[in-house]
Amino acid sequence: MPPIEPAKGKLTGSLDDLTLDEAEFVQELLARGRDVAVIPIGPSRTPDFRVDGIATELKMLAGVVNQTPDGLSSALSSRIMDARSQADTVIVDARKQPGMTQAIAQRGVGRAVGADNRTGKRLYDVTVLAPDGVVSFRRREHGRDHS
């Protein structure tokens, strides 16, 4: 087992209420120098996150049974659409999803962004981590810029 890199980013809050996958992902963000705040919001709900000060919805995708390209891209688009009600910045970690590829992730992001474009344009920034690469979308007409 490789040694755990010391955290470079700043963690605010506790990892205790996170799932193992979520906690690992937060540790990875910290190791990459991102500041992460974990904000507990209630006993039965997943905590909110702020990454570098930006409200961010973190989602994991790992247990999709239908591993056809249609099934995986559909599951991803659903996950993104679900996330947009929580935050306009969404990160989906799909690296542990069997069958997922960057190309399929691109399809899933396209399906979600297309639906979002027709239903309110609430998504601003979407990032999907696939086993073989990263797919991202950033809206350029949102009227604000996080950077």
Added chain:
Amino acid sequence: MAVIIPEEAELRSRILAHLASRPGNPYVGAVWSGYLAGLLEWGVIDGNVHSRLSDLLPMAGESETLDVMLGPDYVDAHPELRTGARPEQRRPVRIVPTSA
């Protein structure tokens, strides 16, 4: 097979010309909505181009387009999606008759 990536301006011109040639026909907007959904899913256009071109379209076929993109089961489970985009979000489309 060679893939030719369409320019946004070309698609915009075709959409506006089609809308102008069939004023009031809701199927024109619905067909283009599905057409653009396909181009986006298969990576021919990006999400920002899709957004701008979709804004040209009248409200028609919204639910069916969402069915294509998200699947009917997801849309049925989220009836709030069927209300479509807020009307104020759409830019007015100026229909310019095309010459024959």
